Amino acid sequence: MKPFEYLEPTTVSEACALLKKGGGEARVFAGGALMTILMKEGLLEPKTLINIKRISGLKGIDFHPQEGLAIGALVTHHELETSGIVKEKLPILCAVEKDVANIRVRSMATVGGNLASGEPLTDLPQVFIALDARIKIASSSGERVMPLEDLYVDYYQTRLAGDEIVTQVIVPPVPERTGIEYIRFSSSSVVDKPCVGVATRISLGPQRLCQTVRIVLGCVGPTPLRAKKAEALVAGKPLDPKLAEEAGAVATGECSPVSDLRGSERYKRAVVGVLVRRALAQAYESASRS
């Protein structure tokens, strides 16, 4: 690994100022799960590494009845997995975390890093997008909030500017009679990165009609992606097995998977169809029960 200058700011504004000063040569370092691999392989050779882990303001999880759940960027996967407040308010997040990577990665790597990396083979972005999550972003000139869905541009590319840091993920309160489901399909071992991940959310209106529908596909394109045609097909209707099947078929045409060691393009499309069908049916059922 190439040597670098190593800095440990203790406030967000200090970190943003250092990033700005470093120009394109300084990089944020959080859990390091992705960074250490890229740097060891020589794929990334930053002149300056800005370890943000000493910034206490980026830690912790809060819940406000109006705002929802606010998750600090430095919260680790394992902290999210075992958080009492998350288990109570949004248990789906704890369930999703159980299958992320392995315990060592979950102990070190962060939610902020997972979302900000733009890595294609991850689980959290599609789940948070299905929940209409927003991210708070700080820079040397101030703060902004963006729907997570808008963050992604391409493989490993996001809309974050060079001096910007994700500080928080905000998940708004979930409406009553909502079902949320995530199905992750792994084609080799359970601890491998996902081959396909599908998140669905259905919030019911009167007469058990699907009022709000989210179908978010992960790992089958350059960015996590909402299957908007499939969502539109389901919205305003009660869900039955035929409709779920149709939505699955529509979603297979909305993604753009590439063939790799986790499966061929055709195979991944077929998996998307099946997972969308199942995840919709399960979300609808749990929404109807609640």
Added chain:
Amino acid sequence: MKKSIHFRVNGIDTAIEVETHQMLLQVVRESLGLTGAKFACGIQVCGTCTLLLNGKPVSGCSVLAVDADGSDVLTVEGLAKDGQLHPLQEAFMEFGALQCGYCTPGFLLTAKALLDENPHPSEEEIRSYLAGNFCRCGCYQEIMRAIQKVAGR
């Protein structure tokens, strides 16, 4: 670039100068002479390099040594207390939960972290927590039994 770090390794206050790009595994093995943790995949997949950082399992192969500044580090060498093996070590011997032993330090430390977090895990919980540790000699059944014994199951 060099940096001085201070941390507790197996309960002993340790101050050492490291290169900022050195991995914790390398420092523990080569500078401190604690060679229990092993290098294998180098990409956080296999678990032979497991160390406990503030009680949580991490991959020594992929954690910067400077990132451990101010932390508590436990290696397999620190598991026995006052010449007395840890109950997990006793159980691994009793059930023959190893052949070549390359994976053993990682399994022991991961199992310790699990039991510290959850003293009586179910079989399912043990499997899930240890899913990221590989044993190429295939001693999984024996490892499972050894941990279950210590977990009182």
